[in-house]
Amino acid sequence: MAGLKSPTIAISRWLDGLLRPLFNRLANETTILNGSQLVKQIEQWSAKYLTSTTSFITMDVTDLYTMIHQEGGIKTIRKLMDASNIKQIDGVKKEIILALARFVMTNNYFYLYGLYYKQIRGGAMGSPLTLTIANAYMYFVERPISKWAIITNSLYYRYIDDLFIMSNVYVDTLTGLVNYWNKLDININLSASIGHTAEYLDLKIENRDGSLISEVFHKASHESYFLPFTSVHAKHIKKNIPYAALVRAIRYSSSFDAFKREEAHIIVSLLLNKYPKDFYS
Template sequence: MPQDNDDGFDAEPGYAAFKQYHDRREKRLNLEIEKIALFFRRKASRGQLQRSKGNYNNRRRNNSPDSCSTITRGLLGPAIINDAQTPLTEEEHQLLNLGPRFIYNDPQTAARRRTTELATLKRKIKNRFFDKKVSPGRPVEQFIVELDEMLQNLHNIPTTTINNNRPSINKIKKNYGRLIKRLKFKFKSTNTILRKTDKSKVFHLGKVDDYTKKSDEYMEKTKAYKCLGTIDPLPDLIRRTNKYLLDLRLAKWISQKQYEQLCIQNSNDVELAHLYYLLKAHKPGTPLRPIVAGLKHPTIKISKLLDELLRPLFDQMASKTMITSGFELLKHLQEWSKSNLRQNTLFCTIDVTDLYTMVPQVEGVLSLKSMMDHMKLKQIRGLRTETIIRLSRFVMQNNYFSYNGQYYHQIRGGAMGSPLTLTMANCYMFFYEQQIIKQINNSGGLYFRYIDDIFIAINWPARHLF
């Protein structure tokens, strides 16, 4: 290809970049088309259901794969991404086509969950009464009983009941419970993992060995995690969290109310975070996105409080360069192009690789301090800025999780799943990018960022970008 270029310009890198973009775009379009096709399949299925007069043969026809489904799988690609090449029956394929949001009607599971949820609700209500030094008494018991009866009545309403103006239709119900058990057994026997994808939210089937290999490669690349073996760090983390908060309370860095709000009063209410991965099916090689789920992590209440305090401040500080949607970007671009668009204008998109795990913890916390200094703040909602920095440092330094029977400590970056991590990463990027923004703005260019995605429009020669 280079020899065909009259100017002697090496077009090979440009061709490779375009091919990579084309492959990504084609993969994403296939997933989006499949989502649209699935929507129309469901709509067509509902239309057939409404036209049905209860004929048995028609009911059987509705349960068989329709032509749209066959065409979709044949022409547009699968609604699920079966990289594991696991053989699926037509019924299994149709079930997975329903997507991650599908919930089948299972009275036994619903009854067990109702009992558990009501017991949890009752315990929480009683605890709130005790916090106020008030006895719950019989009204709480009566409320739970009445709520239980209401939920049972709602659950017992037949799902096949249609309003009086339409004929009732008795569909042949699929035994989803049996089908799911069969799928679980098949996945276990073939070492297959079922996950939803990162952006398109369809199902992905992959091999356990492939997940393990990619996970090991990711941990080796980022150097963000330290393996602790099989010793559970949770008891020590609970003790250290409570001690740290108590020390802050005794030193009057936080109030008694804040201490009670943030401390761990019952060790049964907390659990260690766990790591899992979402597949980035829209990217070449299907890389992994790590998610550290820690809804009951010992530091989660501290992280939530800090995020509530700091995120609105960041949104205010970065309002001129941050966007939240593609539509918002287009509006800015349209306005900018009225007086700045040229024939040689360059549009550049940049993706920050592994932002959450690549931000240094010390520098990330210092960026939060820089934000508060920039806004000339001494305290936020009664909490001194020095206290906020101390708490932020403690949260960032105490991200622990379990994965594949091993325990890990995150020694670099923050956990994607912790509320504070996003605000910290955004702050770090904001101060890191200021010199770049200044250069672009001085030349009449355009710069916007959404977390780890950057868009630039400039009238520079291409060589100045690299």
């Protein structure tokens, strides 16, 4: 069964420990880890290239984890190692890594209404190896996009299955390019949004006549609940929650009003989770 206690989870973690550093080194210039990192890159790019006509393009990959064929995932690992020009990692030969990865990918099962099912496409959600394979697969798919961004002085980054672009290329051309990029790989379907505003990860950003306006973004499904104050976790962990939220608000907010709106949201969330006043006053 796919899960934290499944027979394959230890192999998955071990393989992920071997392969993820390869991906991180290879994709360092086109991937981000969080919204704060993206804000920094946007500010650096905008200082040189931002105009009143600059557009944002956000693209989401539909069902990335389940759209990649299992054998395609194994081929991705081979390509990852070939691109890194290595035949073994920590003394483990490529053939053994591929064999173990195939075993993990093709042995995912789940139980529903009294019946057992075997997953025949994609990888198990939550499996460490699945994330690395999906990331590596997208790295090779996105090569034409990242090269185009360099040529056109556009900004391009990706977080797993979410793609972000800032560009001064005409909107009609961008629309045509998105259609072309949707044909790069039969397994990858991109749903795109192009305009002067964008909602990406936890960041909302707008190009208002050549000036960047940004604030924290909360999805419609967002709920103001996190670690309750009544939990048994250490006090320093609980203190870090409002601290991290306020730091994010400061980093994302382009105006004092935007910060105060997010600050009010944080306070309400803390109250809902039974945090005392001295945690945020």
